[in-house]
Amino acid sequence: MDITPEMIAAFRADPLMKAFIDETKWPDTMVAEALCEADTETGSPRWGAFELACCNFKWRGMKYFAAHWxxxxxxxxxxxxxxxxEARLNVAEKSVGDESIAYRVPSMMNAGTDWLTYTNYGQQFYRLKKRAGMGAKAV
Incomplete structure (x- = not known):
């Protein structure tokens, strides 16, 4: 999919994406790259067809993934x-007195999903991703 100036403007216009409104700090090329990454993440037919509308499932997923990215x-x-x-990893920590230990906990969540929990945007994308994976798949 081509990332158009209209898509970038719609991304910036979303009230939930106000953190990315500054065009000097977040140039169009950077936002376009994030939306391109988001398009690949929502490329499955389960996300539906793209439409630049607030209620479009694929567009919502793209915005959340791009913001998280x-x-x-x-x-x-x-x-x-x-x-x-650096990648964020699941860790567990225990402290007793002046001693502490931290260790990687691989069974909590796979690394790709864990990465999505790092921001609110990623958590919202993860919620939509779970919805996209539900139900029967038409073949």
Missing amino acids: LATNFGSLGAGGTPNP
């Missing part, structure tokens, strides 16, 4: 920052 890769720095190369 921008927030996790660049934080609040926007174009002035560099992508964060």
Whole structure:
């Protein structure tokens, strides 16, 4: 799918995406790349056909994924920052007195899903993704 200027403007116009309204901090090319990533994540027929409307399931998923992608890769720095190369992992910690231990907990959630829980945008996308996976699939 081609990411159009109308799509970028609609993304910025969404009241839930106000964090990305500053075009200097979040240039159109950066938002377009995030929306392109989001398009691939919502590429399954289960997401439905794309329409630039607030109630369109695929468009909602794309907006949440794009916002999550921008927030996790660049934080609040926007174009002035560099992508964060570190992955967030499920960890459990225990402290007793002056000793503590932290360890990776692989059984909590797979890494791809865990990454989605890092921001509110990702959690909203995860909720939609679960809905997209429900029910019978027409073949």
